[in-house]
Amino acid sequence: MQQNGIQEAGEGKFCPFCKSRLEYEYYQYSHVGKFSCPNCDYGNYPIYKEAKNINLKTKTFEVDGISYQIQDNSIYTIYNYVAVISVMNIYHIDTEDVIKALSKFALNNGRLENINVNGVPTIINLAKNPTGANVSLRLLKEDEDEKELLFVLNDNIADGFDVSWIWDINFNQLQEHKVTRIITAGTRPYDIAIRIKTAGFDPEKIIPYENLELAVQELYKTNVKKYVIANYTALQPTRHAILKK
Numbered sequence: 001m002q003q004n005g006i007q008e009a010g011e012g013k014f015c016p017f018c019k020s021r022l023e024y025e026y027y028q029y030s031h032v033g034k035f036s037c038p039n040c041d042y043g044n045y046p047i048y049k050e051a052k053n054i055n056l057k058t059k060t061f062e063v064d065g066i067s068y069q070i071q072d073n074s075i076y077t078i079y080n081y082v083a084v085i086s087v088m089n090i091y092h093i094d095t096e097d098v099i100k101a102l103s104k105f106a107l108n109n110g111r112l113e114n115i116n117v118n119g120v121p122t123i124i125n126l127a128k129n130p131t132g133a134n135v136s137l138r139l140l141k142e143d144e145d146e147k148e149l150l151f152v153l154n155d156n157i158a159d160g161f162d163v164s165w166i167w168d169i170n171f172n173q174l175q176e177h178k179v180t181r182i183i184t185a186g187t188r189p190y191d192i193a194i195r196i197k198t199a200g201f202d203p204e205k206i207i208p209y210e211n212l213e214l215a216v217q218e219l220y221k222t223n224v225k226k227y228v229i230a231n232y233t234a235l236q237p238t239r240h241a242i243l244k245k
């Protein structure tokens, strides 16, 4: 379960101690992967806990031969869970309790939130930066079903007025991954639409809306599965507009 080649803005390309370029054995996202510094050996640590047999379809993975069933299916939450398992292990917390807790833990409030809107599966995820957006899009690409995307981009004070970060998002090959339509909204619907268009997505299938309610209305004109990505101040208004449906 790993990506070959870096297709996004790598945040950790250089060694923080000696500034040499890090060498990645494999790469997941942002600076996460198996890396080491060829000069000072930074990154060559023994692995404490390792997730194996990761199956995003059945939402299972193993650590030390123990199988964990989880509620979501993204590689970045598995990284978080392995960190949880490591800490629990250090504090000698009973493995059975960890298994039980992880099996019930569901993210919500727009963090990889799964909701059902009149029978249409909808996955909402917050993305405040290219890394967050890229992991959301990776999830979408790993999903073999046909789907539509709503991207809501705001440029309010809390978001930052500069939206140039959207040019570091990897929007390539969305059509190849069965994205059949994209609706954009927020205070900058045209910026995000143009960004997606320049990544090669059919412009006829990109629909920008200045009004969020109308965008959501348009989104649910079909029964195709939905992925929703919204940035900071866009998240709650988008959630509410969808939950109202």
Ligand SMILES: [Zn+2]
Binding pocket: 015, 016, 017, 018, 019, 020, 037, 038, 039, 040, 041, 042
């Ligand atoms: Zn180094």
